Amino acid sequence: xxxxxxMTAGFPTVETFWKNLKELDENGADIIEIGVPFSDPVxxxxxxxxxxxxxxxxxxxxxSILEGLRQRKxxxxxxxxxxxxxxxxxxxxxxxxxxxxxxxxxxxxIIPDLPLDEDAPYRKQLSACGIxxxxxxxxNTSLERMKAYAEVATGYVYVISVLxxxxxxxEFPPDLSDTLRRARKAFRIPLALxxxxxxxxQLDAIPVADRPDAIIFGxxxxxxxxxxxxVADFMRRWxxxx
Amino acid sequence: MRKGYFGxxxxxxVPESLVPPLQELEAAMAKFxxxxxxxxxxxxxxxxxxxxxxxxxxxxxxxxxLGLNLYLKREDLLHTGAHKVNNTLGQALLAKRMGKTSLLAxxxxxxxxxATAAAAARLGLTCRIFMGADDVIxxxxxxxxxxxxxxxxxxxxxxxxxLKDAINAALREWVVTQKTxxxxxxxxxxxxxxxxxxxxFQCVIGRETRQQMLDRTGRLPDAVVACVGGGSNAIxxxxxxxxxxxxxxxxxxxxxxxxxxxxxSAALGRGTPGVLHGEYTMLLQDRNGQIEPSHSVSxxxxxxxxxxxxxxxxxxxxxxxxxxxxxxxxxxFQALCHEEGxxxxxxxxxxxxxVLDNPGQFAKGANVVVNLSGRGDKDMDIIRKELGI
Numbered sequence: 001x002x003x004x005x006x007m008t009a010g011f012p013t014v015e016t017f018w019k020n021l022k023e024l025d026e027n028g029a030d031i032i033e034i035g036v037p038f039s040d041p042v043x044x045x046x047x048x049x050x051x052x053x054x055x056x057x058x059x060x061x062x063x064s065i066l067e068g069l070r071q072r073k074x075x076x077x078x079x080x081x082x083x084x085x086x087x088x089x090x091x092x093x094x095x096x097x098x099x100x101x102x103x104x105x106x107x108x109x110i111i112p113d114l115p116l117d118e119d120a121p122y123r124k125q126l127s128a129c130g131i132x133x134x135x136x137x138x139x140n141t142s143l144e145r146m147k148a149y150a151e152v153a154t155g156y157v158y159v160i161s162v163l164x165x166x167x168x169x170x171e172f173p174p175d176l177s178d179t180l181r182r183a184r185k186a187f188r189i190p191l192a193l194x195x196x197x198x199x200x201x202q203l204d205a206i207p208v209a210d211r212p213d214a215i216i217f218g219x220x221x222x223x224x225x226x227x228x229x230x231v232a233d234f235m236r237r238w239x240x241x242x
Numbered sequence: 243m244r245k246g247y248f249g250x251x252x253x254x255x256v257p258e259s260l261v262p263p264l265q266e267l268e269a270a271m272a273k274f275x276x277x278x279x280x281x282x283x284x285x286x287x288x289x290x291x292x293x294x295x296x297x298x299x300x301x302x303x304x305x306x307x308l309g310l311n312l313y314l315k316r317e318d319l320l321h322t323g324a325h326k327v328n329n330t331l332g333q334a335l336l337a338k339r340m341g342k343t344s345l346l347a348x349x350x351x352x353x354x355x356x357a358t359a360a361a362a363a364r365l366g367l368t369c370r371i372f373m374g375a376d377d378v379i380x381x382x383x384x385x386x387x388x389x390x391x392x393x394x395x396x397x398x399x400x401x402x403x404x405l406k407d408a409i410n411a412a413l414r415e416w417v418v419t420q421k422t423x424x425x426x427x428x429x430x431x432x433x434x435x436x437x438x439x440x441x442x443f444q445c446v447i448g449r450e451t452r453q454q455m456l457d458r459t460g461r462l463p464d465a466v467v468a469c470v471g472g473g474s475n476a477i478x479x480x481x482x483x484x485x486x487x488x489x490x491x492x493x494x495x496x497x498x499x500x501x502x503x504x505x506x507s508a509a510l511g512r513g514t515p516g517v518l519h520g521e522y523t524m525l526l527q528d529r530n531g532q533i534e535p536s537h538s539v540s541x542x543x544x545x546x547x548x549x550x551x552x553x554x555x556x557x558x559x560x561x562x563x564x565x566x567x568x569x570x571x572x573x574x575f576q577a578l579c580h581e582e583g584x585x586x587x588x589x590x591x592x593x594x595x596x597v598l599d600n601p602g603q604f605a606k607g608a609n610v611v612v613n614l615s616g617r618g619d620k621d622m623d624i625i626r627k628e629l630g631i
Contacts (some may be wrong), residue, residue, distance in 0.1 A: 040518060045414075053401075062528070086255055088531035113256055113520070114255060137258060138259035160258070194260075
């Protein structure tokens with residue numbers, strides 16, 4: 001199973017973030033989602049929101065993130081995905097963003113406040129630069145709507161485990177298998193499950209046949225980093241266990 | 243026009259998990275709003291519970307001073323003290339039709355919170371209100387009113403601890419509670435279909451004004467003026483006059499303290515386009531797209547965005563938008579108290595202030611209607627502090 005850690009850029013400090021990014025890459029991350037901080041992160045829980053605020057205080061901007069990635073181009077084995085709300089991307093200039101991301105070698109974008117009904121112009125610009133716009137689906141996304149996403153979605157699919165915001169949960173809702181089954185039926189690309197993972201044992205609750213192709217963890221990793229612990233330790237809990 | 247758009251503005255920029263409840267709401271609007279039974283029930287509540295129709299008051303003293311005929315649309319006389327109840331009764335009734343058992347809302351000054359709490363109590367729905375922690379302090383009287391009405395008030399500690407953060411928190415809560423809960427959005431902004439829904443319920447203001455002016459003066463007003471925060475009282479007044487080119491449409495935004503570089507709430511006058519709270523609209527933001535804190539002496543105007551229809555009316559030049567600073571609004575507040583015996587909300591005082599300070603903008607004897615969107619009782623603590631009364 002692929003491992004997809006999420007980490008807010010510039011958290012807890014700019015230097016530590018870049019060090020942690022390298023460390024995640026060297027310790028089993030297949031894809032790394034880099035959070036672009038925004039002042040009003042409506043889809044996020046308190047842990048990632050606080051990390052975003054800290055990053056903004058640290059002076060992090062989309063421009064500085066892209067510049068940092070440009071300097072480190074070619075140094076990562078993992079695929080890199082930028083995850084953030086639409087407005088900072090919009091203000092940077094979406095076309096310019098797509099072009100520069102292509103030069104840097106960004107694999108994809110996740111934009112939580114850009115659902116299918118609004119995403120066409122943005123998907124087109126990214127796709128023209130060979131970059132994926134990762135689809136998000138939730139427990140209340142119907143099979144019909146998942147199929148509509150499947151017609152345009154590339155890369156992988158971000159399956160949200162619960163109706164809620166990002167954050168660690170001790171258990172998953174009973175309808176998780178239904179959500180995963182619907183997604184499997186609709187999509188031909190890998191399914192990555194996110195929102196709530198804190199330990200590999202949580203996967204045991206999902207029937208083997210329904211398990212996703214990848215898991216995403218954000219809040220648990222951010223908390224680990226907040227505690228001042230090395231990200232390599234965090235990755236060791238997962239590598240080879242799932 | 244694209245669905246959910248007003249010109250270039252509007253749309254539905256929300257997390258996927260909020261798309262189904264917004265689609266459910268859109269379907270319910272199409273099904274229930276045209277229903278004569280629904281409209282009859284709403285009309286009964288508006289008349290016999292909330293106190294419609296509201297008077298159109300001529301202001302003899304100020305009119306004489308200004309050299310024009312100044313009328314006030316008296317939304318301040320409505321139950322709960324502002325225009326907000328037009329919208330909350332409509333949405334609460336719709337929520338009942340949709341089979342929801344709870345309402346959820348954000349509030350800034352607390353007027354929408356109180357109006358939602360009252361509608362919920364009246365219609366037998368439970369209610370939770372999210373309010374920025376700073377607003378909880380500066381609008382303490384409204385917090386007590388909401389609690390008396392049986393509503394739970396949740397203080398939001400994140401971000402700038404004001405309205406925008408209350409909206410973030412309410413949207414997050416709605417993701418979790420959408421099955422049983424209707425999000426009773428307070429202004430004609432946010433993701434589609436809220437700008438349409440709230441406008442539909444607030445248009446009663448402009449429709450009544452139109453008829454009252456025809457009855458009283460035999461013609462349409464020369465200008466209608468309203469304050470704009472999110473913009474619900476204003477769009478309610480403006481929308482029924484949009485197709486009447488003879489009627490000048492004037493929105494007034496909060497300009498803050500007026501000091502150079504001060505925070506303010508003039509998203510239309512000094513903002514730039516972007517996406518916040520589900521809509522593409524005019525915003526106060528920095529060059530990196532981070533939302534900037536807003537400020538106004540009136541909590542109800544203290545918001546860094548604005549409804550998409552106002553953004554369109556400005557872009558098409560059908561309406562004009564001007565800033566008024568705190569000091570001007572406070573002076574207009576006092577003028578209306580002294581000259582006409584009416585204590586207005588500080589929000590509405592902004593609209594009045596622009597007319598009082600710019601009489602030369604109107605022809606002599608022009609008929610000008612200011613929407614007096616709310617009463618000033620809630621502002622007594624601020625007035626005490628600002629004016630030392």
